[in-house]
Amino acid sequence: MRPGATARFDELYRRRFQAVLAYxxxxxxxxxxxxxxxxxxxxxxxxxxxxxxxxxxDLLWLYGTARRVLSEHRRRGWRRARLDARISSxxxxxxxxxxxxxxxxxxxxxxxxxxxxxxxxxxxxxxxxTHEEAAQVLGCxxxxxxxxxxxxxxxxxxxxxxxxxxxxxxxNALRPSPGSWRTSTS
Amino acid sequence: MNLDSLIRESNPVAVDTLxxxxxxxxxxxxxxxxxxxxxxxxxxxxxxxxxxxxxxAAAATVAACIALVVxxxxxxxxxxxxxxxxxxxxxxxxxxxxxxxxLDSAGNDVLEITRSxxxxxxxxxTPFDVQAGGEFRERTETTSxxxxxxxxxxxxxxxENVTPYQVLTPADVGNVVTPGGPVIPGKSVGVPxxxxxxVCGNGSETGFNTTFNSSWQGSxxxxxxxxxxxxxxxxxxxxxxxxxxxxxxxxxGEAAVELSLLIPPASVVGSSSSVTIWxxxxxxxxxxxVQQFQAKQLPGAPPTTSQSTEQDYTFLPPTAANLALVxxxxxxxxxxxxxxxxxxxxxxxxxxxxxxxxxxxSGNTGTGASGA
Numbered sequence: 001m002r003p004g005a006t007a008r009f010d011e012l013y014r015r016r017f018q019a020v021l022a023y024x025x026x027x028x029x030x031x032x033x034x035x036x037x038x039x040x041x042x043x044x045x046x047x048x049x050x051x052x053x054x055x056x057x058d059l060l061w062l063y064g065t066a067r068r069v070l071s072e073h074r075r076r077g078w079r080r081a082r083l084d085a086r087i088s089s090x091x092x093x094x095x096x097x098x099x100x101x102x103x104x105x106x107x108x109x110x111x112x113x114x115x116x117x118x119x120x121x122x123x124x125x126x127x128x129x130t131h132e133e134a135a136q137v138l139g140c141x142x143x144x145x146x147x148x149x150x151x152x153x154x155x156x157x158x159x160x161x162x163x164x165x166x167x168x169x170x171x172n173a174l175r176p177s178p179g180s181w182r183t184s185t186s
Numbered sequence: 187m188n189l190d191s192l193i194r195e196s197n198p199v200a201v202d203t204l205x206x207x208x209x210x211x212x213x214x215x216x217x218x219x220x221x222x223x224x225x226x227x228x229x230x231x232x233x234x235x236x237x238x239x240x241x242x243a244a245a246a247t248v249a250a251c252i253a254l255v256v257x258x259x260x261x262x263x264x265x266x267x268x269x270x271x272x273x274x275x276x277x278x279x280x281x282x283x284x285x286x287x288x289l290d291s292a293g294n295d296v297l298e299i300t301r302s303x304x305x306x307x308x309x310x311x312t313p314f315d316v317q318a319g320g321e322f323r324e325r326t327e328t329t330s331x332x333x334x335x336x337x338x339x340x341x342x343x344x345x346e347n348v349t350p351y352q353v354l355t356p357a358d359v360g361n362v363v364t365p366g367g368p369v370i371p372g373k374s375v376g377v378p379x380x381x382x383x384x385v386c387g388n389g390s391e392t393g394f395n396t397t398f399n400s401s402w403q404g405s406x407x408x409x410x411x412x413x414x415x416x417x418x419x420x421x422x423x424x425x426x427x428x429x430x431x432x433x434x435x436x437x438x439g440e441a442a443v444e445l446s447l448l449i450p451p452a453s454v455v456g457s458s459s460s461v462t463i464w465x466x467x468x469x470x471x472x473x474x475x476v477q478q479f480q481a482k483q484l485p486g487a488p489p490t491t492s493q494s495t496e497q498d499y500t501f502l503p504p505t506a507a508n509l510a511l512v513x514x515x516x517x518x519x520x521x522x523x524x525x526x527x528x529x530x531x532x533x534x535x536x537x538x539x540x541x542x543x544x545x546x547x548s549g550n551t552g553t554g555a556s557g558a
Contacts, residue, residue: 017212026197103195
């Protein structure tokens with residue numbers, strides 16, 4: 001046993017459990033798999049504890065690990081599609097509880113984006129990461145993140161404007177906000 | 187509202203509404219992590235050290251084969267914190283497969299269900315595995331604590347369709363949390379969860395109830411009832427959570443395998459629920475099930491409560507004697523009356539129903555088999 005490793009892992013788990021759970025829940029509709037994925041993420045963290053950076057970068061490391069674990073789960077086909085439909089309706093009622101049709105549409109359209117675009121949008125807007133932080137999670141350059149965000153926003157805006165003519169978004173929705181090009185908050 | 191704000195607000199999961207690491211859910215996940223020590227109250231499962239660390243590749247191969255054989259032949263299980271857990275993953279997988287196979291093989295059995303919470307409430311139903319297009323018979327009888335029958339019902343049913351129904355877990359009553367929004371106390375909301383199946387079709391019923399000092403019988407064009415513990419429901423429960431092998435134990439003096447199903451919480455509400463199932467160690471059929479609901483207490487919200495329901499299962503072979511258990515025996519001195527009208531539901535349009543748990547049979551749970 002590595003001296004202090006258990007205490008450090010314990011502290012890491014307590015501090016980051018909710019964030020990792022949120023990250024996984026935002027991407028995994030199967031609640032059953034989400035729990036397993038969170039467990040797997042922290043299992044990797046335990047096994048590679050020496051590689052986990054100190055706070056606050058530890059969160060980015062966990063996000064990157066969660067991303068790979070999610071990908072691995074899907075690649076291996078662990079999800080059971082037939083059962084997922086049932087489980088999702090049981091334990092992931094988030095969408096159902098949201099009565100705002102516009103938010104539902106945005107969420108739905110984000111799901112339809114290309115995986116790379118979808119992930120970068122989620123990291124920047126849902127996980128609230130800077131472009132530099134998202135680049136660390138994705139293992140790409142900051143410029144690549146900026147390009148992806150720009151491209152993803154454009155596609156989302158385009159789809160948002162055309163997907164539901166009876167409920168068009170505010171025209172301001174098509175304009176980038178002042179903070180949309182930020183690359184770092186630090 | 188600009189696009190960036192829209193994207194941010196479309197975030198389906200607010201972190202602060204999720205269970206934290208010290209919640210039952212957080213601790214349950216922690217138990218899945220293979221770490222040796224038990225720091226600060228969070229328990230972690232001790233898993234076997236990598237075999238390659240113990241010996242060479244040949245030894246590892248031999249050991250793995252032995253572990254696999256043991257897992258296939260003997261329902262190995264250990265308790266939390268045991269020094270070593272051999273082939274734990276294989277054991278869980280094998281037990282899960284055996285449970286599903288056992289449920290499949292018990293489809294024509296007479297299922298006896300006894301419930302806690304009343305002095306005695308027992309349901310018998312056969313065949314156990316209700317299928318659309320098939321028929322089944324079910325009888326429920328309740329007795330007082332002194333052993334006097336208080337009510338009894340029997341139902342013959344031709345099944346038109348079977349649809350899982352859901353209820354909001356009661357632990358969440360009183361808490362409403364909107365995504366990213368405030369807690370709204372005083373309203374009911376919860377985690378939709380399958381707790382039974384609606385069986386819809388044509389049938390007839392008979393029964394008695396000492397409250398009215400009478401018996402009743404009649405027929406209905408269309409009925410729908412809640413059926414507990416069908417194979418599909420149990421399969422759903424298996425699928426709905428991470429299966430954890432807790433260990434070998436005994437139930438009513440019989441060897442049993444204890445399994446825990448962690449039901450992940452709804453991301454918004456933040457409650458958690460768990461199901462513990464005990465399997466007969468030889469047949470792998472469920473013999474007891476305890477469902478527990480635990481709410482996340484939110485600031486400003488009314489106090490939430492936990493709820494636990496318990497059912498014991500006995501699978502009886504479909505012999506003549508066991509099939510007789512579903513025959514209603516109305517106590518003498520009771521007269522026939524018309525069945526309660528609330529039992530009759532004029533429609534079978536249940537496909538796709540997602541929240542029918544508190545509708546349809548209001549005022550009467552039909553056979554008393556209302557699920558969890």
